Amino acid sequence: MSTPARQAREALGARLRDIRRDAGLSGVELATLAGRHSSKVSRIEYGKRNASEDDLRAWCRHCRAEDQLAELVATLRAWLS
Numbered sequence: 001m002s003t004p005a006r007q008a009r010e011a012l013g014a015r016l017r018d019i020r021r022d023a024g025l026s027g028v029e030l031a032t033l034a035g036r037h038s039s040k041v042s043r044i045e046y047g048k049r050n051a052s053e054d055d056l057r058a059w060c061r062h063c064r065a066e067d068q069l070a071e072l073v074a075t076l077r078a079w080l081s
Helices: 004-022 027-034 038-045 053-062 066-080
Strands: none
Touching (some): 004 038, 004 066, 027 038, 027 053, 053 066
16 A cells, blocks of 8 residues: 555656656666666656755756756655655
């Protein structure tokens, strides 16, 4: 059974995966650019781990999706509160 928090993490992760793919990056490439381990990227994308605001900033910067950052941060804050 999936909890609302898990569903929110999975939805955010799917959105981040789409952003990464739209940028033409693999998970390993994004992790390298962001100075993170590739398993962290994977865990965030599949809703196994919460993304932080710093993760979102790095994600958007390296995927050239800065225009989506404010909405992603608002989404994160809404389900963390």
